[in-house]
Amino acid sequence: MDLDTFAQLMQLVDTLPLLRRLTVSNISIRSDPGDPNVGGARISSLFSRPRNLMDFTVACNTMPQVLSWLPFQSSIRRLAIRNVISDTPLLLAVLRTLGPQLEHLILSDTDTSHPLDLSHCTALHTFELTSVEVLHTTTSADLEWVPTLLSSLNSPALRRIVLVFDLRYTTALDLFNWPRITEILEEFRSLLHVEILFSAVSFNWAAPLITEHLHAKNYALRVKAWGIWHWYSLKGFDHDY
Secondary structure, three states, X not given: OEEOOHHHHHHHHHOOOOOOEEEEEOOEEOOOOOOHHHOHHHHHHHOOOOOOOOEEEEEOOXXXXXXXXXXXXXXXXXXXXEOOOOOHHHHHHHHHHHHHHOOEEEEEOOOOOOOOOOOOOOOOOEEEEEEEEEOOOOOOHHHOHHHHHHHOOOOOOOOEXXXXXXXXXXXXXXXXXXXXXXXXXXXXXXXXXXXXXXXXXXXXXXXXXXXXXXXXXXXXXXXXXXOOOOOOOOOOOOOOO
């Protein structure tokens, strides 16, 4: 879908006062990124806040506009964000504002050179990190952001962590700092489940090694193949409206 301005999308949302779940995907905004509607103050003054909107998923090229709008949405409890490689500062602002109220968070395709701070997400029940890609050129230093990100989780209610890996060669798992990752996971006293998903090409050889790397004591460990069924979505989470 092509729209002239971000305002058109928000006006459409405003016509749905009972909307609880919204996915913004495959939408292009023709207006210049410098459009005044992108500014937070302008967005706040122009548009109402959908009071019933609890689930929000975004995966499109309108990320700056969406991330500027999100901090004003105080009803959101479940958030999935993809393709934010160039918008880390805006995403950090979103997490600072919405973090204390979020219960489920999915992140994908983030800027790994500038790890996010999840310490404001103090009410998370579920955290999912997708698109953890390991190429032939990847080094162990390139993957230190994974335990760094996990260590910033700060929710006493955290029950489930999902990590989705895309590995391209058989020794890729050796690049991760497993002792540190194991230590971090064991520190979450409320954690019940850890799920590790692999792309189909790497599942057969990677799955048996995970139980050797992660000595699960306080939580149940499940290793699965990442198939077509696993789409970047909040639909797999428990919804307790």
